[in-house]
Amino acid sequence: MDLAVRVPEVLLRDRAVQNVELVGSRATGAFVPLSDWDFLVETDDFDAVVAALPQLVEPLCPLARQWDPLGEHPCYMLMLTGAIKVDLIFDRRHEPGPRWVVTAQTLPRIDAHFWDWVLWLGAKRAAGKQELVESELERLSEHVLTVLGIEERPISLEDAVGRYRPALLDAEERLGVRVSPRLAAEVRARLGL
Numbered sequence: 001m002d003l004a005v006r007v008p009e010v011l012l013r014d015r016a017v018q019n020v021e022l023v024g025s026r027a028t029g030a031f032v033p034l035s036d037w038d039f040l041v042e043t044d045d046f047d048a049v050v051a052a053l054p055q056l057v058e059p060l061c062p063l064a065r066q067w068d069p070l071g072e073h074p075c076y077m078l079m080l081t082g083a084i085k086v087d088l089i090f091d092r093r094h095e096p097g098p099r100w101v102v103t104a105q106t107l108p109r110i111d112a113h114f115w116d117w118v119l120w121l122g123a124k125r126a127a128g129k130q131e132l133v134e135s136e137l138e139r140l141s142e143h144v145l146t147v148l149g150i151e152e153r154p155i156s157l158e159d160a161v162g163r164y165r166p167a168l169l170d171a172e173e174r175l176g177v178r179v180s181p182r183l184a185a186e187v188r189a190r191l192g193l
Helices: 003-011 046-056 107-126 130-148 157-175 182-191
Strands: 017-023 037-043 064-067 075-080 084-090
Touching: 003 017, 003 037, 003 084, 037 046, 046 084, 064 107, 075 107, 075 182, 084 107, 107 130, 107 157, 107 182, 130 157, 157 182
Parallel strands: 037 084
Antiparallel strands: 017 037, 064 075, 075 084
């Protein structure tokens, strides 16, 4: 599937979507194989597009989808089969949300956020952006890992993943909920973790 064609095709089915443009490293040719697919979505009716997005993206068969709670701009994050990250970015201000609160309802979204972030960090590491990876591991620790009881900051992606899995299992047991392991398995396979 050619995502540069398929994503705009899917989104432009909604009349409130005016334009969808590939941006970022995929648009400039400065990408690595793990790079995400960033699309700038233009609309004059943001609320209508927000309401339509879950159904609009169904043809892409996302494994996970949610709004980025920490972005400076509204960003609907998709994880597709094969651990392919797609970000639908809207050019408007967004106030970052608070840290996650762990509940039976939020645990699957926390898991999706963690694996989305890990894949993104894997791409940055592959592009040689080690300083960014280190600073983002700090943010990942603050916003995701500490809410699961992991106090020590991870020193690498491998360390973050190694610490995350037992904490997730503890949270699942405590809350009586099971998070699908598919996204984790696909991201780990793609990153060789």
